Amino acid sequence: MTDEQPMSEQPVQERVEELVQEPAPEPAAPESIAPVKKPKKPKKPKKPKKPKKPLRRGRVAAVAGSVLLVAAVLGGAGYTVVTVQDADRDPGAPSWTFPVPAPNDAKTAKTASGLAGMLVPYGTEGWTRGPDIGEFGSDASLSGPEATALRKEALRDLPRSQRRELEKRIDKQRTKGIAMRSYLSTSSGISSTLYADSGFTMSVALAQIEDKAAVKGMSTFQNEFFDALKIFRKGPEIKGYKNAKCFLPPKDKDEKLDMxxxxxxxxxxxxxxxxxxAKPLNTKGVAMLLREQLDRIAEPGEAV
Incomplete structure (x- = not known):
């Protein structure tokens, strides 16, 4: 055997010492880390713009809708057509187109008989012919069958079952007729400066129904309905007639017309x-005409 030893047989201890003495490899330089940016504050969402008020379709139209709703529930007995759609609703120019008063208006009204004869005649205290009440004109009378058909027509938007029930009730009440008339509050209304300041139009409808309890119930329901809503202003009292009630829409400074x-x-x-x-509505004038109308019906024999 020779004195030299192969590398593989080098003592383990010597090999370990050599490895320990070898310089350790330098650690790699750490990669540069980009600075963390602070997150941007989220922008505050813009406040939504307030919707613009619709042009003149506000509270007067709401009241008109309530009147039509009551008419439907009552079966159209108080069918005074609210001609909001026929009026000029531009807030800058509230106006209607009025018929020129005919010379014989007062004479014709005074000679009217029956239910129409109870209506306040044109020419009384300055009242003249007003705008048309829907398709009926400014002065119209309907017979019992026509009035019954008109009351049923007011139910057309109700569900079928409810409509049929109310139609049966209308038949049992026996409607004798309906008379309606519209008025302008001054005798020279078209050219009068008084009308421009305080004039108004008014439509009156009389429905004669054989069932007096139903008549009382329908009027009471309408008045309690408006009172219960708590948003309508109460109108003036009608002296001598406790069951007569009037209501106005809520105050709104943007409204040019009142009702x-x-x-x-x-x-x-x-x-x-x-x-x-036009605002302010002459509520005293309205109350005066309504009282005069009730006086005419209250006279002996007038409501027969």
């Missing part, structure tokens, strides 16, 4: 009235 709806009854006659005018 007032009234309901009352005398015996078998249901009285419905609707007035329109």
């Amino acid at each position: 007032m709806v009234c309901s009352a009854y005398q015996g078998d006659v249901l009285v419905s009235a609707t007035a329109f005018g």
